[in-house]
Amino acid sequence: METLGQDLALVVVVIAFLLGIIGTFMPVVPGTLLVWAGVVFYAWPVDGFETFSPWVFALITLIGLVAGTADLWLPLLGAKTGGANWKALAAGVLGGLLGTFVIPLPIFGTIVGYGAGILLAEYLRLREWRPALRATLGGVVGWGLSAAVELVGAVIMILLFATQV
Template sequence: MVLPQWAFWVALVVMVVGLVGTVVPVLPDLVLIWLAALAYAIAEGFATIDPVTFGAITLLAAVGVTAEIWVSQIGGKLGGASWQALLAGAGLGVVGFVVGLLVGGIGALPAAMGGALVGVLLVEYLRRRDWKETARAGAGWLAGCLVSGGIKLLLGLAMVLLFVWQVWKG
């Protein structure tokens, strides 16, 4: 089924909002891009966005959504954080996410990042009693978070370009 041209532009605008969300934590990001591609594909019966293309978009989204976790963990490890600190960071990140959802004005993602950073710093300081090493571990984790944002932006851009290419080629 061929959709009207406005459907493409609506999907593209939603995807651009998702791209902005990769760098602005209060907006949805790759999941929004994925949902726009899914809605378009379903609406047009998977004719131009075929199952293989949608599978590729889904894979890119899955890698990007999980990048926040594994890239920040790699950054923390490179900064010298222990597995205990990274585990505490993950746990307090979840707590921060929930608190951010419940408390207005904070936002779930900034609160999750803050909670995770506090977890890494707290455990590393308790383990080492050395602020310099603690700061190094926290900086590594934070650098990993920043790198993951860049990865998410690039993957989101790849998702949008793949979508546009498939629709334009028909």
């Protein structure tokens, strides 16, 4: 029989899951980390791993690590595939941070700043627009793929959680 404490814990977990799903679309919010934290909150202190399998928890943690870091490695991989050098990648990250705070539209400002940083750095390095645009496109596509990987990872984590509760 569920207790009031477990019911309250599930409400907290559901809130963490909802914020996590929303966070997968927001570059500053660690969406998959919020989903994982909700799982940890329920599986360990609330459930004590009595009904929650440690093996499923380990799988959720692995998915969380891969999906949660996708926004770090996929945009960089995309830009690198497009021909960007490490200075352009750094300029893209800096541009993304600036864009997040300068352009008030969520996600849009970050992506515009990231792309502008790569484009500017690659153009200054190569003095040609075409390869600079190719590197920028690769980075922005990588960014979009990272959001998809994070969302899918968060949903899989939630579904695995549901099998245990």
